[in-house]
Amino acid sequence: MISVLVGVRRDLEFAMEEAGMVIPPRKSVKCLIDTGPTKTILDPVLLQEFGQIPTGKVFITTPSTDDEPLAVQLFDVSLAIVNDVGDAVLDLKSIAVIERPILAHQGFHGLLGMDVLQKIRLVLDGPAGEFSVSG
Amino acid sequence: MELDQELETYRKHLPELLADEGKHVLIKGDVIEGIYESRDEALRRGLKVFGIVPFMVKEIEEKETVYFISRFSI
Numbered sequence: 001m002i003s004v005l006v007g008v009r010r011d012l013e014f015a016m017e018e019a020g021m022v023i024p025p026r027k028s029v030k031c032l033i034d035t036g037p038t039k040t041i042l043d044p045v046l047l048q049e050f051g052q053i054p055t056g057k058v059f060i061t062t063p064s065t066d067d068e069p070l071a072v073q074l075f076d077v078s079l080a081i082v083n084d085v086g087d088a089v090l091d092l093k094s095i096a097v098i099e100r101p102i103l104a105h106q107g108f109h110g111l112l113g114m115d116v117l118q119k120i121r122l123v124l125d126g127p128a129g130e131f132s133v134s135g
Numbered sequence: 136m137e138l139d140q141e142l143e144t145y146r147k148h149l150p151e152l153l154a155d156e157g158k159h160v161l162i163k164g165d166v167i168e169g170i171y172e173s174r175d176e177a178l179r180r181g182l183k184v185f186g187i188v189p190f191m192v193k194e195i196e197e198k199e200t201v202y203f204i205s206r207f208s209i
Contacts, residue, residue: 012182037204056138057142058202059200
């Protein structure tokens with residue numbers, strides 16, 4: 001599990017400012033590192049907190065879907081990963097993430113997929129019980 | 136679900152959109168607003184033209200990418 005800052009993407013932030021809307025601050029949430037999915041997934045409750053609007057649709061399959069892929073919504077958000085001392089090791093101004101609802105009750109708000117993981121270095125030292133993230 | 140109409144519009148116009156495969160199309164309802172080099176460019180244009188409302192930006196692909204999500208049981 002890793003802490004991730006999620007917020008409104010930059011261009012939407014500007015549009016909200018111009019419209020006189022309040023821009024919600026970035027929120028720190030727990031995400032699970034998952035090398036399975038190629039795209040990152042966030043919980044819809046979290047996305048609603050930021051007043052996000054859907055910006056696309058893609059298709060997914062899961063272990064429990066049939067042969068027919070499922071259409072799901074995309075949302076473009078800002079996403080940053082901060083290390084233990086508070087330094088940003090990755091700061092994405094805009095990234096398209098998949099919205100799926102069954103994450104929060106498992107103790108995390110998202111799955112960090114390979115679209116994000118391919119931009120950072122993860123080092124797991126199993127015997128030492130240590131894990132580190134760097135840019 | 137939101138953007139169903141936009142997805143239908145994309146599918147309907149896919150044969151002609153394929154001339155710009157790899158680029159990103161901006162769609163609102165049954166209107167194709169334009170085709171852009173990047174997703175970010177299309178998003179900015181969408182906000183400018185339509186405002187803070189749902190619209191669809193989609194990469195133009197001959198074969199739709201299907202993302203496998205290993206952890207989900209839906």
